Amino acid sequence: MRIDLHTHSTASDGTDTPAELVRNAAAAGLDVVALTDHDTVGGHAAARAALPEGLTLVTGAELSCRLDGVSLHMLAYLFDPDEPELARERELVRDDRVPRARAMVGKLRELGVPVTWEQVARIAGDGAVGRPHIATALVELGVVGSVSDAFTSEWLANDGRAYVEKHELDPFDAIRLVKAAGGVTVFAHPLAVKRGSCVPQSAIAELAAAGLDGIEVDHMDHDDATRARLRGFAADLGLLTTGSSDYHGSRKTCRLGDYTTDPEVYGEIVRRSTGAFPVPGAGG
Numbered sequence: 001m002r003i004d005l006h007t008h009s010t011a012s013d014g015t016d017t018p019a020e021l022v023r024n025a026a027a028a029g030l031d032v033v034a035l036t037d038h039d040t041v042g043g044h045a046a047a048r049a050a051l052p053e054g055l056t057l058v059t060g061a062e063l064s065c066r067l068d069g070v071s072l073h074m075l076a077y078l079f080d081p082d083e084p085e086l087a088r089e090r091e092l093v094r095d096d097r098v099p100r101a102r103a104m105v106g107k108l109r110e111l112g113v114p115v116t117w118e119q120v121a122r123i124a125g126d127g128a129v130g131r132p133h134i135a136t137a138l139v140e141l142g143v144v145g146s147v148s149d150a151f152t153s154e155w156l157a158n159d160g161r162a163y164v165e166k167h168e169l170d171p172f173d174a175i176r177l178v179k180a181a182g183g184v185t186v187f188a189h190p191l192a193v194k195r196g197s198c199v200p201q202s203a204i205a206e207l208a209a210a211g212l213d214g215i216e217v218d219h220m221d222h223d224d225a226t227r228a229r230l231r232g233f234a235a236d237l238g239l240l241t242t243g244s245s246d247y248h249g250s251r252k253t254c255r256l257g258d259y260t261t262d263p264e265v266y267g268e269i270v271r272r273s274t275g276a277f278p279v280p281g282a283g284g
Contacts (some may be wrong), residue, residue: 003032004262005058005269006075006188006216006244010125011035011043012062013132015249018043019144021052022281026052028256031202032266032278034077039093040128041081051281058269058278061216062188063178064093066243070197071158072187074174075216075242078273079183089169094128096167099130107162108134108155113143132251147251155157158196174234175211181273186214191230192221201233208237213272216277218243218259240265 008014009021016024019037021043025033033055035047044059051057060077079086101120108115115137123140124133135150144150151157169177171187178185187207191198204215217230218241234241243259246252270278 001031001263001268002029002257003166003263003266004030004245004247004257004259005032005034005060005077005186005242005261005266006036006219007033007247007256008037008249009035009047010060010127011280012128013124013248014128015251021247021249022047022051022055022057023159023257026055030055030257032056032058033242033256036060036062036075036077038062038128038130039064039090039097041090042128043240044081047255051279053281054118055166055281056278057081057281059276060183061090064091064166065174066165067199067203070199071168072171072199072235072238073189074169074178075186075188076128076174076178077184077186077269078278079178079181079278080275081181082179083135083275084182086181089173089177092167092202093169097129100166101131101134103164104131104134104156104162107164109267111161113138113141122158132248134162136251142177146253148253155262160196166220170202172210173209175207180207182273184269184272185211186215186216186240186269187212188216188244189219189221190215192219204233205237205277208239212239213269214240214242216244217241219246219255220258221246236247240268243268 010032101256105112137145245258
């Protein structure tokens with residue numbers, strides 16, 4: 001089985017619609033794909049309706065969190081999307097995205113970049129606006145060569161000149177809320193240092209003690225040494241280890257299935273979940 005547990009669609013900051021994403025996942029030879037848009041489940045219904053035969057959909061979301069001033073992302077799988085407290089927190093994060101993005105556009109203009117809110121809104125379309133949309137605008141303007149080049153201290157990284165904080169969950173609350181909604185939590189790309197500051201390993205241990213289920217190890221932003229380090233750390237803490245593409249369509253260079261999750265780990269994620277179940281494709 002080929003299992004990719006971290007992808008994005010136009011419901012957040014990917015370039016594939018949810019229907020395109022599941023069709024592309026099947027074409028890439030995947031057996032299981034998780035749709036984990038940022039702080040939203042808005043793409044799930046369309047992905048489910050278009051699901052090709054032979055492909056299983058895992059519903060999820062990537063939750064925006066902050067711990068001691070450091071941003072981090074928590075992948076949440078197979079939770080009940082209607083659980084009210086978790087739904088309310090997702091809504092608070094989404095509601096903050098537009099004013100935050102407008103503020104970053106303002107900072108960029110102060111830095112001499114002729115970006116406009118209208119340009120960013122056009123790029124975001126119906127998706128939950130975020131930094132990748134602003135980064136795409138910088139690419140369009142020729143300010144940077146690629147989306148990843150915008151995520152530096154010069155521009156949009158967590159310590160960047162144009163960075164603006166947003167409402168984010170406390171990760172301990174995120175774990176509690178996802179578990180209450182019957183879901184499973186995996187810390188996304190925990191040592192992706194190129195994105196900015198990362199939480200220390202001691203914090204990961206504390207999250208594990210609070211019920212964190214796993215960490216994403218095999219990811220494009222982790223080199224071989226980092227993956228080996230995380231694998232050993234996960235073994236010490238009894239955490240599951242996943243691998244995922246973090247696919248964003250044409251917005252990033254990673255491809256569906258570039259990194260995958262072991263079938264036994266996937267089986268354990270499904271076993272632990274009670275809020276929702278994987279959706280088998282019926283040729284939609």
